[in-house]
Every structure is written in C-alpha cells, then in structure tokens.
Amino acid sequence: MQFSKWLKPVAVASTAALALLVFAAPGMAQDATPEATSDMGMMMMEAPAPNTDLSGELNFMGFGLGDEIATTRVDYAQAQLPNVTLHFSEGGFDAQQFLTAFASGNPPDIVYISQQTLGTYAANDTFMPLDQCIADQDIDMSQYRDVAVNQVTINGSVYGIPEFYNSLMLIINTKALDDAGLTLDDVDTSDWNHLAELNQQLTVGNGNSLTRMGFDAKLPEFLPLWVRANGGQMLSDDGKTAMLNSPEVVQALEFAVSIYDEQGGFAAMKAFRDTWDFFGSNNQVPADQIGFWPMEQWYMNVLAGVSPDAPVAFKPFTDKDGNPISYVTGSAWAIPVGSKNPEAACAFAKAMTSVNAWVAAAEARAEKRAADGSINTGVFTGNRLADEAIFGGGIVAPIDNQAFQQGVDVILSLQDHGFAMPANPAGTEFQQIWQDAVNRVLNGEQTAQESLDQAQQEAQTALDAAWGQSS
C-alpha cells in the first residue's frame, strides 16, 4: 500500500508533533552580494568568462560566511554567476531542517554537507546524481583527490563536489618529550608496544590526579585509524559488508582502550580533557597537559593562531609497517532532488571548488595573516591542483617558525596517503553503531569482542536495509 504523496509534508510534522519535540531551526539568513566581501587577490589564474546565461536564486543550507576562505570564494563564484542571487543561512547542515524542507517539496537548492553524511542521503535519492552536471559544466573530476571523490560516489555515480579535505597527523608537545629525555625520533606509532611505553613515560599523574596525558588515542572517533594501522578495515570497499568484529578491529580497539586504562580510565581522562582551553592561548600544548595525539590538520591553524610559540612538533601517524596513513574527513557540495535551480547550483559548486577560487581564498588568508602578524599555514583543499597552486606558487611563504613549516610539510606529505570510510547508504547509522560499540567498551559495559559482535550484527542489519531500500 502506498500513501498519497500529499501526506508526506503532514507526515513529517506529525511525528514531531506527537512526540512534542520542538527544535528551533538555525537562525538568521544572510544575503551575499559581491561588494559585501573582500577583494579577490592578485594571483588569480585566468578566470573563465562569467556565465550570464544562468540566473534566478540559489538558497543554501549548511554553509556560513564565517571567514575569508568562505567569503572570498563566494565572491569569486558570484562574479562567475553575476545574474544569480545567493541566499545563505547560518549554521551547519541540519538533518531535521533539511528533511522537513525536502518532504514538503521545498528543499534548499544546494547543500554543504560532510562527505560521511552525504552517502546516506544520496543513496536515498535525496540528492541528484551529478553525472549530467559534471558533463554539462565540464568539471574535471581528476583535479579532486581520489579519496574525496570515492567518498561521494555511490553505485558508480558522483553525488557531491568535494570541498575541504582534512588530513590527520600527530601533534607533539616537545616539552613533554624533553622532560622525559626523549626526542622526536622516539615518537613512533608503528610499534604498539613502544607506543604503550611512550604513553607511560609521558603521562604525569593517574586518574583524578592526572596532570598530563601521555597519549590520547582519540576514541571513539578515530577507531578507523587504529583499524587501518592494524591492517584491517571496518567496512568492505563496496560499502555493503560490515567487518566490525574482525580480529584486526577487536585488537585495535583493545589496544586503544588500554591507552586510557594506563592513565586511570576513560572517565578520568575525559574529565581532565574537558578542562582544557582547547581554542585558547593556554591550550593543552603550552599548558603541558598532553604528550602527543592524532588530530585533524585544522588544529595546526588553531595552534598557529593562538599559541605560535608553543613547544610543538608534527609527524605523520604510521601503520604497523611504518607507512604514513591519514583518516580523511571532508565536506562536499550536493544538490537536492527538487532544487529549483540545479544548473546554477552545479555551476556554483564548480566555481567554489575551482583552483581560482581556492587560490583567491589562500591569498586572502595570507594577506590577513600578514596584517595580523600571525603565521600563515595555508589552506588545504580537496582539489589537488589548487593545493599545488597554493603551496607551489608562493602564496604560502616559507614559515620562519620551523615547527609550523614542518607541520605544513607533514600535511602535504600525507595528502596522498589518506583513506576514508567507503560510501554507503547507512553512513550515519553505521557510524553511530560502531561509535556506540567503542563507548560501551570505554565505559566498561562490555568487552571489545562482545561489543563489536553486537555492533557487527546491528551494522549489517542497517546496511542490508539501507542498500535494499536504495536499490
């Protein structure tokens, strides 16, 4: 039996009303005008002629004009599409807001969404396959990094145009190393016994008296990194088979949890970690509250901005064979089915992720940092050619601070060693299932094997249902 289509919008409201859940939609709308944002910069490659054939409006979801990286690229895209009016709303992608808008037949024209989340919606026919868009706009997909493209590709069709690309590396407090009589060469994640010893050597205090964590395994979110380092994977390459209770995953989880146990347990560590001034000048590095930990590259920019003189160093995370690996996350532009201006949306996505746009943004960032007198570590993108232009074209000048120059070099060296969770239609649910499994172990509710056995069953059920629905 099929209910009438007209029931859909009422249906969404009904469940929310019955449960009496009222969630406010994120707030203020902003209109972008070309003159509202900064100059375009001077190192532009030859820009294509503006497309005056496209017109109308573009309503966005999930993209805010928060910094010069956003505004400069929006300026560029607006210049490319002079007859298109852009309407932005603050806040990230909001599932509830999007679904209600979609179900009521009034979706945004284009959304900015994490690549991990995109698969769930793409496989459920919420987003358009972009094959026609790519052909019509002549978008060169080879310019984007393969890992990013794979993460937005479902059943052979591309559903998103990759944007940011976040690599992951080790951030090291060199004062902690000095205190323990260690050097950067001693920081090595390929030998897990050595890593456990290093953790013990760098840890100060224990449990509630912990004053310095030796090493933070960053669970639950970085379990995929530990699994990959251990030679395993959590999901088959085709995204259809969960592999959560394989020996590699169980062993990786047991080891990563043991890192916390050695320091007095996850609860005590979390209580300590929650007190850190994470975005402030007295963050955990200058405050000497951690030895080292794996972290996304964006945090290097934070450190460069708020604590440029902190005793910090950067190294790649390596697997057991000593090869650098990086668990990549990122974002992408997607066009909802029902977008009222898909051609303009596609052209906008192309412009925003183009080499010219990224170069302009990197220049704006460089100018701003120069004016502030702060360190410019550049902009790392999902566009391989853009990165080459930014870092090979002199936009990011050599940094006097050796530590941050080394950080930039480490990130660049990791760009081609990234991996991501294969795209699948149960992306959000699959992630929640394995993270819940990790949490059960961290909280002492189950052993790693028990928890991952349960997760395996739940994940496979979710995947089977999602793939069944999407096919």
Added chain:
Amino acid sequence: MATAAQEMDRPRKGRSNIQRSETLAGLAFISPWFIGFLIFTAGPMVISLALSVSDYDVIHPPQFSGLANYQQLLTDPRIGLSLGNSFYYALLHVPLSIIMALVLAMILHRVGKAAGFFRTAFYLPTITPAVAVGTLFLWLLNPRVGLVNKGLALFGIVGPGWTTDPTWIKPGIILMSLWSVGGTVILLLAALQGVPEQLYEAANIDGASGWTQFTKITVPLISGTLFFVLIVNTIGSLQIFTEVYTMYFGKQQSGAASSSGLFYNIYLFRQAFEFLHMGYASAMAWLLFVIILILTAIQLRVSRRWVYYEGS
C-alpha cells in the same frame, strides 16, 4: 388562537434561542483553538498513527508494513534501555522537583516584601533556553573544575564524575533539572496564597504543631495544584530531550552518556532524523503516548483518594 401548550412553549423557545446563540458564540470563541488543535495536534497524530504501520524514510512514499515497527519495538534492546533511563529520571525528578518547589514556595510565602524579587529569581532559570542550560551545566558538573564538585570539596567530599562516569550521568541530569523548578514554585505559591489564614489561626488555638498544620491543612488545600504539577512534571520528565541532547548527543558527543544518557526521546529523534526511520520513530512515539496515557489514568484514579477540591 394559541393553545395553552403553545403559550408555554414561547418562553422555552426564547430560552432555547438564547442558549443556541450563546452556544454558537462560545463555539466561535473557542474555534481558533479548536481549528488549531485539529490541524496541528489531532491531524498529525492520526497521520503518525498511519506512519507507525509503514516503512517511511521521509524521502520515499510510505509503504504499508503492518505491525513490523511495533514488533521491532519488542526486540530492539535500546527501547528497553532508553525507556528505563527515562523512567529512572522521571521517578527521581518528579518527586524531588515537587518537594523542592514546595519548600521554596513555602519560604517565599513567608518572605514578605522580598517575595517579588525571589519569585523573579526562581523563575529566571525557567525562561533560560534549554540549550544554554545544558552547556552551562556541562561546566558546573565538570568533575575536576565544576562548581558542584568544588562545593562538595569544601565539605571534604570527593565529587563524582557527573559528566564522565556512566553511573553518575543520570543523577547529574536530575541535579540540572532541579535548577528549573521556578514554574512549579510559582504555581504552588499561588496555591499556598489561596489557603485561608483563619484555618491556621484556628489550628494554632487548638495547639496543632507545624507539621500537623502542614499535613492536615496545607497539603489538602493545595492538593489540586499538587496533582496538576504531578501530572505535568511526569509527562515533561518522560519527554526530556533538549538539555541532554545538547550536553551529550549533539556536537558535544560524549561516550560516557551513550548508554546511560540515552533517553527515549533522544533515541526517537535519532531514529527519525538521523537514521531516517520515520515509521519506526512514529511507532516509538505512539508507545510513549500510550505509556503516558496509562500513567495519567492511574494518577487520575489514585488522585480521588488524596486530592481535595473546594466546592466538590
């Protein structure tokens, strides 16, 4: 020539016309609410009942699935877990919040001139956005630097891991909820102010103790209001969502609360809007509705034994 019966009918007809016009006026006055109720409450409830027997992901048209969603409720381990968490919270929050509100209301009742200031002060947390409350209490309850544990330390007590130890997650949430009893305080204060002073004077003359006056005069005479706040707080506590979601399940994902802080409405929200299982979420919503209905019916039944209504 009019018959006697017709003569008698005239005033009756007159009354009938007046009654009819009054009825129509009454209906006209309540029609905005009634239409709103039909459109925004009753209608969606009927639709959600239909969705609860369907497989619906918001994106594709619903497919009838019989009682599959309800069967899944019986086998899903997180239903029992989240219901258990919600009941735990309700069982502790409801009596504690009413007792605390009653104590504060009784104090306010005796404060005199400063009552206006304290009424406002107690009510302010109620109008504080729930998201802000959640964020605020993450700091207040922080095991190492939070004011709650700092305060306990003054008495030589090592405070627990309110936000990091699964055993203490729910007590921490209950502690947070007690901050917002201002609405209940105001209701009970109004009820207390309605208790005739002469009754206390007579009891004093008879030598009744303070406790006797409280149990024999105060409680019976405010029992109607107590019953009201009992019903409302029970329903509200079983539907707790925003503060806990902000603290542990939104951007601030916290592993410690993944099981112990998974309240029923949080799980419902996840099923509906994160996993796109709107049909299953509708079935969950109806299960909660039936549970609340039964609890309310029981409370109504039991209330006959202890609730006193003036004039009844």
